[in-house]
Amino acid sequence: MRHLPRSNPVTRLVALLTLTAAAIAAPAGAQTLAITNARIHPVSAPPIENGTVLIVDGTIKAVGAQVIVPAGATRIDAAGQWVTPGLVNASTRLGLVEIGSIDDTNDARARGIEQVAAALEPWKALNIDSVLWTPAREQGVTSVVTMPTGGLIAGQAALVDTAPSAAVSVRLAPVAMRASLSDPDAGNTRSRAELVLRLREVLQDAVAFAASRQAYETGDTRSFSTSRLHLEALGPVIRGELPLLVAVDRRAEIVSALDLAREFKLRLIVLGGAEAWMVADRLAAGRVPVLTAGLDNIPQSFAALGTRQENAALLQKAGVPVAIIADAGETFRVHRIRQHAGIAVAAGLPWDEALKAVTLTPAQIFGAADRIGSLQPGKDANLVVWSGDPFELSTRATHVFIRGRELDERSRQERLVEKYKQAR
């Protein structure tokens, strides 16, 4: 259980099966790989010019300018290239949705009970054969949080590497419980206030259920607003072990979420947060992380009239942990966090902070920073060699490693291009 964050023990952890993981990360014998002469951005430390990353058996062994490369190591000369940790997109539906409009390929939703589906563990049906993993990975996204959507409580999210296999498909799960306070109709409700009321009721019931578990079995409790499985699933949330990730945009919605978090002592994560910059101080005081896009500036709804591209920059400046996402629940454009991060930089976010917002910060938010998110000895070798600045539109990922394994199979898109390029 090495993936357990020490400070925040997560219950019902579907961690790596250690043996199987080792078998995949280190095929036959000790495998040593050195990426040399690169400009390295470890994220956890200042950039290194002409540096080396040494990887042994899927784990980073050393990072620095003076690393001695053992004889027999496989070398990748990355002169003129950049190395960063693999990018993490903290809000996707990868492996859950293949083609948006085709219901049969959508496993990110649940009927639930009255819009509550807390027990939903969508990774149990994760499609490791989706054609969308490769396009994400080949643009340098090595991990994603994949999550259900819809309703008041949509279900639970998982952290998945973009090289899922039959043996190891999920890195860490659950990593959060997803709820929404942004759509007045989300809980069969008619207003935001009623939505808050519904969520409070469910959380209160989860507390009461946990306190009267035995009595429930013998039918000696009052009735609850939702069923046993959902109440049970909310246990880690009300114990402050599993974060409640709440989709909120308007200032008032964010404040409601903060109030609920205080009332129930929840660990809160803000998803979307169009107007989060307006309450940056309060978010910072509570160390409440925000997952936000880097380029949104359209008042697309009445709940998001304050949307602005400087959101990430202003939040970071105020001390709020920020992870840059693309559109919430992306599938095809998971890689767009590169562009979002670049635009956030153009809108005032320091470059180093932008890189952190697509690597280490999301890893920290979802309890995986002991394994991924930065280039540090002992961490998994999830890393990317880039032809240049990873946010630049002309830059390509030249090598992508997940747990030290280089993945370079061609995407369906590349095969289509190849086919029709030759056909002419």
Place this chain on the structure above:
Amino acid sequence: MRNAAWISVRLRQWGVALVAIVVTLSLAAASGVNGQSSSGGQEPRKDDGKKPPPGRGGMSRPNDNPFPSTYTPPPAPAFVIRNATIMTAAGPSIRSGSVLVQDGRIAAVGERIDVPGGAIVVDGTGKFVTPGIIDVHSHLGVYAAPSAPANSDGNEATAPTTAQVWAEHSVWPQDPQFPLVLEGGITTLQILPGSANLIGGRSVVLKPVPARTVQEMKYPGAKYGLKMACGENPKRVYQQRGPSTRMGNVAGYRDAWIQAERYRRRWDKWLADGEGDAPDRNLGLETLAEALRGNILVHNHCYRADEMAQMIDIAKEFGYTIRSFHHAVEAYKVADLLAREKIAASVWADWGAFKMESMDAVQANAALVHAAGGRAIIHSDDPSDSQRLNQEAAKALAAGRAAGLTISDDDAIRWVTANAAWALGLDDQIGAIAQGRHADLVLWSASPLSVYARAERVWIDGVQRFDRSSPDTWWQTDFDLGFVHPAGEAR
């Protein structure tokens, strides 16, 4: 069969010649009555004198221009941008070049140009200049923000063929998205009806400028477009009443064109001989007849390669031409056909997999069309991407290079300027920095193909419409006032 077709073509050309004479006479009469003629039709058009003969059928409708543009740029001083990299979209970039603007037009461009005294000097050192960016596929104003049923005016989804509707009658000039695209370098937009219908209605070409009426935004003299849509959308929307299949879609287009052709013949004959009462007007058929005459450009939403080939056959059957396929997700599969037929492919750089017909989206689509000798355009269909069409072009360029194609930065800029201007029939006026063209210009802080570049200044017809350094001057729509939190100096 062959002869019959030939004869009918000859007859049509004769009819057209007669119509042209009538048109000339009635135009003269009309301008006398109205005091001033509409600005429509006054701009020189490159197509004139080429394949539809001049003025062909232009006045075969009772009113050629019932909603005339009232756009009038205010007078603006002459200025010169010096020492910038000028990506002209007409030829190779000019390093350390200058552009001189006088009276709303490009007066000179080059490494060394004569600058009259009194011209305002804009220092472009380290910066880039491109023509104003053109988005050929936008729904701004017809799907205004915030999104709400009250603002949803883009699809007249009440019948599969609604050629009678005009997008401009849905445009809300206070849509807060207009200033945002201007700030992204957009200077011309084609606003289209949505894709619910086989034939969705007329598009309109607008300039993103502060206005109280849509007429004040209308590009003077721009041709209208006709929106058509293939595939999944119409058959999904009309599942119950039909069409509910792709074959139903095709029957629907052909049925509409059969009626339109009869209507066109009847009107062209009456305009030529004036015998008896004028035929009854029909707004939908009027629009379709104008498309048949080549006076309205056909913009066809179509994802799949096989459907594009069928739409080309339908166009040939009825004698119209398709100016551009839109979305054209599979354009790369028929790039040779599109090049041969001289049909532009207006595509995304980075979107797909949201429905079955978008499954084969590739980032290199535009690049592959370009490499086959076709006319590639990057469009948005999206108010967010519209603000960064330059970046979308950069992504398409990178994907093309990754696929081994040789494409220059200048080529990529043409995908959002010169080629887009051609699709709108405005390539003699906008889309390139060349002497005599309208001075629609963007000054970028860095190469527009960089993610970090921002439009610092935007000019339309030589009038500065955006200056990032002076927030007090930024355009705020009525909706922005009070509702939308002021972005402040960091915007």
